[in-house]
Amino acid sequence: MTDLLSADGASLAQPLQPLAAVLTGADNPYRVLQWLGRSPAAHLLGRLALDPEALNHKSLDTLPQRAATAYVRGLLVTAGILPPRDENLALLTNWVARTVAELPARHAHLIRPFAEWHIIRDARRRSARGRYTYAAHKGDCGNVLAAIDFLNWLDSQYLSLRRLQQPHLDTWATDRPTLRSRSIPFLRWSTARRLCPPGLSIEHPASQLPGHFQAEDEARNELLRCLNDTALPLDVRVAAALIRLYALPLTRIVELTEDHISRDQEHTYLAVNQHPFVLPPKLARLIDDQLQHGPRHSNTARRRYLLPGHSPGRPRNPLGLADTLRHHGLPARAARNTAMMDALVDLPPMVITDLLGIHPKTAERWATLAGGNWSDYLAVRRAAPQG
Known part of the structure; x- marks a missing residue:
C-alpha cells in the first residue's frame, strides 16, 4: 500500500494515511493484494496519489466517469479525504454540463436554463429532503434528452418555438410515444416563459394498469424461499422478501441504510417513509446478517447501505439488482404488484x-x-x- 500511495515508496503523506487504513483494514489481506495488482481503480488511485492536493471532487469529475473512478471516489469519501455528497445529484449536474456543451448554440441557450433552473433546481430540493434517487436522476436526464429531441424535431420541420401550434404538438406526440410524457416539462417551462404561444398542451398518455401478478400459492412459496432457502445469496433473500412483504420498489429498497433499522426489547423495525414496520423475526435476522457480513468497504463507510454497491458508500444499482433477482427465479414486478393488491385488502x-x-x-x-x-x-x- 505504501508503494502505491507514496511517491518515494517509503512514507505516506499525512492526508493519505486514513485511506491506507481503510484499504489495509480487511480481514483477508490476499484480496487486497489481488486488488492492488489487478484493479484499474488501484492503478488510478496510484496516479492520483502523486498529487494529494488534487484529490477533490472537482478533479475527479474531469476524469472519464467509469467504474474505477466511482470506486476511487467512494474510497476517498469513506476515508474522510473527500466530503460526502449526493452522488445522484452530482451525476445529473455533471451530465447536464457535458451534454449542453455539445449542443449547437441555438439549442444550448434554451436547454441550459431549462436544465439548470428547472430540472436541477428541483433535484436539489429533493436531494435536500433525502429523496433524490438514482431512478430520479435517470428520469431527469430523460426529460432533458426529450427536450433536445423536441428542438431537433422542430428544426427538421422548419419550425421554432414561437411558431409552434397545437397540430404540430399532436404530430410530435403521435410520432414519438416514448418521449411524449418526457417532453411535457419542457413544454410547460417554455409556455410559462412565453417562449411559445399560450394554450399548447400535450396530454399525458392514459395510465396502464399493471398486468403481471402471481397466484397466491406462487407468492407464498417465493416468500418462504426468501426466508428459509440458505442456498440463495443473502442480499437476494433480503431484497426479495421486502418486495413480497411490503410492496417496496427496488429503487426504495436500495436506498435503505442501517439508520432505517431500529430495535426494542421485543421487535425489530424497518422505517419506510418515516413509518416503522415490525419485521418478522426471520427477516430481521437476515437483515442483521446482511449488515454484518456485507461487502468489506461497507463496514467502514459513513453511510452503511443495507444493499451496498460495488463502489464504497454507494447502494446497489436497482436495475442490476432486478436482473439478479430474476436470475434466481424471484422477479420483482409481479411480486410487488401482488403484494400491493394484498395490502389493499387490509x-x-x-x-x-x-x-x-x-x-x-x-x-x-x-x-x-x-x-x-x-x-x-x-x-x-x-x-x-x-x-
Missing part, C-alpha cells in the same frame, strides 16, 4: 399512500384495479374528531 389506499410514499393518484388506480372504494374511508376521516 388497508385503505389513502393509508397505503401515506405508509409507502406513493402518489395518491397511483393509489387510486390501484384501488380501482382491486375493486375497492375509499370514499367511505375518507368520509370517516372527515367525521372523526381532530386531535
